[in-house]
Amino acid sequence: MTPRGEESVGTGRLDTALADTVRRTGASAGGVYLLDEPAQALHLAVMCGVPAEVALPWSRMAVAAPFPVTDAVREDRLVWVASQDDMARAYPRAAAGLPYRFALAAAPLPGRARCWGALLLLWPASHPEAATRREQGHITAAARRIAHTLDQAPVPAAAPTRPRLIPVTADRAADPSHHAAADYVERLPEGAVALDLEGRITFLDSTAAALLGREADRLRGTRPWQSLPWLDAPLAEDHYRTAVISRDPVAFTTLRPPDTYLRFELHPDASGISVRITRATPPDGPGPAPPGPAPAGGYAPAPTAPGTTPPAPSTPAPAGTATPAPPGAVPAGAGAPGAAQVGRLYQLLHLAAALTETVAVRDVVDLVAQQILPAFDADGLVLSAADAGRLRITGHHGYDPQVIDRLDGLPLDTDLTPAGDVLATGVPSFFADPAEMARGYPRAPKISGKQAWAFLPLVISGRPVGCCILSYDHPRPFTADERAVLTSLAGLIAQALDRARLYDAVHDLAHGLQQALLPRSLPTVAGLRIAARYLPASHGMNVGGDFYDVIRIDPTTVAAVIGDVQGHNVAAAALMGQVRTAIHATAGAAPDQVLARTNRVLADLETDLLVSCLYMHIDLARGRAVLAGAGHPPPLLHQPGRPPGPLPLDPAPLLGVDVDLSFAVTDLLLTPGTTLALYTDGLIEVPGADPDRITADLARYLAAHASQDPGLVVDGLIRHAWRSGRYTDDIAMLLLRAEPQTS
Incomplete structure (x- = not known):
């Protein structure tokens, strides 16, 4: 889906302006946030240099929320975050979801008659902590150029529906020497793999396929931690995210069952990541020799034989980055099916940190609407609580008020919606389409017109106290990963909502007393x-x-x-x-x-x-x-x-x-x-x-x-x-x- 903000500024104008800014400033990644003034929210319109799922938790932010880009807009100033330590001190919520080493700048986009939003730029961990006055001038000048681009748009920029991912550099032209380079790589006694910034394999040689134990055609276009069960663990993806965000070389050792240890060295740049794969020393003995010529098709792994320890990476990793596992290191593991991706884990940490900052019930509703709905691509929200045998709606988003009036106050044993059953059993329910919902609750799909639902019980100390409903305007299957994360998230929402209801009760009492006086x-x-x-x-x-x-x-x-x-x-x-x-x-x-x-x-x-x-x-x-x-x-x-x-x-x-x-x-x-x-x-x-x-x-x-x-x-x-x-x-x-x- 193309963001409305993209269409309004003309095809490619905003994309080109951002890519030029990233190259001119020497940044590794960047993004442009557009300001939705009526909603007082910032929407990520276009981004480059990082995977889309990394930016997902921050694709929409309330202007009042504590983040660098919101501070830049609210306070009309350049915000510089020199390191992860600075991020943890100034923006702990953002640091929980991005535990990597990098530098960051956010600058407002000052248009002729309004602030358009903010420019966000990221630098590798190797960037000096202090930004020079000249560098700060380049950043603010770049922000003015982007604002001028938005001023010149024939149609005013609008809040986008989802961010557009663009490349930082143009595609490399075909070159006859590429065939010679591929032949050269094939002759080396080690595996070579290329990943794009989204983590997908774009190239691998036959030696790499042999070491990974799978045919090259079945690996190209996939993410390694998704296509190789023994890499399906947070460790592998987290190393990849460290490389792509911090732009640090990263190395780690893991076990390919049953007994083959492999060493992965990741070398990132603006276009992707080069991965070098070699055999590693087992924890309890001498290491296997480098593989010989790969068999036809590159599928069968090379035989294990005693040999020497693989060489160290050509570029040492800076302090604080992942380092090679020494003998005795814990392997990455076989990765149980359905294990949560590391991006989801950090997303959960980010949302958990945000929920701890909520005070009143209205704060909880706003946070779920502004950050949790976009994170899970949902369109509607209903928060309800059990009160005197009835379902009382405490907050909602994305629903017609007439629908809310009809749902508010339903008895707990109603067959109009699964919310009562979810409250009674404490078990979440997921419905991928109206037909699935209609089999158990025939009247439910007709009320709201929604096409998919997640009913999540809100449980406090084993006691269901409410129900959180996420709904979608289109049919949508729920993966095991999403169900697990949503169920965990419901527990965090329940805790925040329980605190908020207590706060509101005390506040109403005290505020009523004060107003009376x-x-x-x-x-x-x-x-x-x-x-x-x-x-x-x-x-x-x-x-x-x-x-x-x-x-x-x-x-x-x-x-x-x-x-x-x-x-x-x-x-x-x-x-x-x-x-x-x-x-x-x-x-x-x-x-x-x-x-x-x-x-x-x-x-x-x-x-x-x-x-x-x-x-x-x-x-x-x-x-x-x-x-x-x-x-x-x-x-x-x-x-x-x-x-x-x-x-x-x-x-x-x-x-x-x-x-x-x-x-x-x-x-x-x-x-x-x-x-x-x-x-x-x-x-x-x-x-x-x-x-x-x-x-x-x-x-x-x-x-x-x-x-x-x-x-x-x-x-x-x-x-x-x-x-x-x-x-x-x-x-x-x-x-x-x-x-x-x-x-």
């Missing part, structure tokens, strides 16, 4: 425009002790308060309510007295939590405000005709530090147009950024937009500080603007 509405006061926002952290418990309030004292006097209780839990939310009550009880007194009395209330509560607070007494009739703070960030101040910035306040400790604290006050003249932005520290504590610089930047933004509606200004300040929208802490904001009073 925040003011439902703010008073309308002549001469004062007011706007407020509370935003929970986008990650973690999503509930904390941030609060704000505006308290009317009389028609021309109000009190404004903002604060932050330490912690993100139910205790913090409950204490926040008690602090607000204490402030309400003393509002109208001098600001320093309000804070002092609130501090004594905290001492009486004997809590271990501390509270930052800023209290402001506003007298609109006199155009004057008096402020006092307790360890809280000073408000941003803008007055027409004056430079904006934080309002200087005398520092004071947090509430709860000492029962006998005193608090200094600050006077402020409220001229018409004076705007104050009160906020909690979650607004300015952006990871990797200087809070002072962010504060100064926000003050300039406030001055530039102070005349706008206060609600729009508050929203703009939050977006300006947190461009990604993923807040790491709660944010409370209160914006106050003095207006001319009408008589």
Whole structure:
């Protein structure tokens, strides 16, 4: 299937641009991700230099996910990962699925009017860890050229359905000397095999066929670990993947049953892998001699005879790569039928690492939809849980809402779908086509129109708690490998879903308590425009002790308060309510007295939590405000005709530090147009950024937009500080603007 993104940029344009970039930068592999803005996801459109199955787990990624290409797009910068150690530290989820040595760069594709996506480049393990300034310039220039190619496309690029694999180099032209080269190889006393980057055998000589024990015609076009049962083990494929990704020479020794040890030396480049095969020394005796002339057809193995140890590889493998097995090494094994391929194993590791990062049920559903569905080429998802004897759907993707309404709430013993039976037995069910499904559940295929299904029980401690359904828009057989991986994956999904449901229950309780304690509405006061926002952290418990309030004292006097209780839990939310009550009880007194009395209330509560607070007494009739703070960030101040910035306040400790604290006050003249932005520290504590610089930047933004509606200004300040929208802490904001009073 041709990706839609390929068609939209014209045949070959994006392919040529990527291949040229890989050659010019000296990279070993590369790919172009296109940004799907509505879905906020990156789709791999075209790639070269690595097998397609290696990139499968990363063919679609949410922009918010932690990966180099997503960071490049989100932060609009070049991301350089120098080594596997750097990858493990910065991107542990990606490192779990790619445990190889290589260097990596990701750069955004800056178009004329939008970011098109990201360029991804990989270098061999031999690349220096530091990228020079000149090299970084080449990478960013290449990204701009690809973005220009996308800008010039007659039809805008769209998210592809699947990535297109292209060669890095052009096909080598036919040369008469190739026959002489083949004759030369045939005369050597060792086997020669050529693999393409997908791992398929493109050439082997008769000696190699003899050593491998199979006719050459039956091996060409196959992958060795699939066509040779004794190589059907993760070890062989993992060595191949190490060579093709790290571009390191790799050597290993394995047993060809019953008693022949073979040594494989893999030498990779941009076009494929050359493999040298020789006899190896057995663990318990002298090694067999190199084979003699191969028999006709190259099928029968050469006889074993005492001889010498085969020579060492011509190019030593760098540190950290696979090395030849010494005498006594464990053989690769006979490889049981149906053994999972190493790519599936690493894919499972990648998905397992991703599932550990999910928090809420919505996170689990999104992860399964964004990464697990593409990994298994599925089109639809339904997650359901057993609740009071019924199947309650907790999440879905790729289904019409009317179908979901019909399936939601079915009894567990329903014959409309296999989900109930799967829950009752704990045994997965696979249906390759509608006819197979209709034999047991005649009405099921007619409901959704899907053509193949995998029903996976979600089991926790031996107890089925739900069912995960993957569905397909086309008939599809399920191999033993896929069934094994999907069944294992269901266990990981069950654990993640169970944690997420518990989290959601606690969160709903705590968040409901917090919302009940925040003011439902703010008073309308002549001469004062007011706007407020509370935003929970986008990650973690999503509930904390941030609060704000505006308290009317009389028609021309109000009190404004903002604060932050330490912690993100139910205790913090409950204490926040008690602090607000204490402030309400003393509002109208001098600001320093309000804070002092609130501090004594905290001492009486004997809590271990501390509270930052800023209290402001506003007298609109006199155009004057008096402020006092307790360890809280000073408000941003803008007055027409004056430079904006934080309002200087005398520092004071947090509430709860000492029962006998005193608090200094600050006077402020409220001229018409004076705007104050009160906020909690979650607004300015952006990871990797200087809070002072962010504060100064926000003050300039406030001055530039102070005349706008206060609600729009508050929203703009939050977006300006947190461009990604993923807040790491709660944010409370209160914006106050003095207006001319009408008589």
